Amino acid sequence: MAKISNTEKKIMPFLEPIIAERNLELVDLEFVKEGANWYLRVYIDKEGGVDIDDCEGVSRALEAKLDTADPIEQAYILEVSSPGIDRPLKKEADFVKYRGEIIDIKLYKAMDGQKQYQGKLLGLENGVISIEDDKNKVISFEQKDVAGARLAVIF
Secondary structure: OOOOOHHHHHHHHHHHHHHHHOOOEEEEEEEEEEOOEEEEEEEEEOOOOOOHHHHHHHHHHHHHHHHHHOOOOOOOEEEEEOOOOOOEOOOHHHHHHOOOOEEEEEEEEEEOOEEEEEEEEEEEEOOEEEEEOOOOOEEEEEHHHEEEEEEOOOO
16 A cells, blocks of 8 residues: 655644544545646545535645645645545554445556455455455455555445
């Protein structure tokens, strides 16, 4: 799973108190370049889901702190949003909270000829993510081999 970048590490001391004082959960933080622009993306959540006011409050508070401290060298666009229905699973607590849910797993390199799997999350234990596929087969993945894990969107 993705490691946190140095820029993301610089942001955390500014972001964590803002998240805590609003009783929100930090789902993900990423600093990425897309085309000519850099984006600082903050994904937040809370029980019952976040709304536009939650996103705006975090955005304004974080923007003020970052403008004062200026820890990021290049220009960037700040985006604060909910994680969406295909929420990424990154922290150990995510794998506990969403146990029993259907998830999608993407691997860095193919295992048994495929890089994408879907199944019911059985858990994360000792660095191994286990799912049960639609044929009731248990499949396990070393967490270090997983490029991403998300809640599945099933219609």
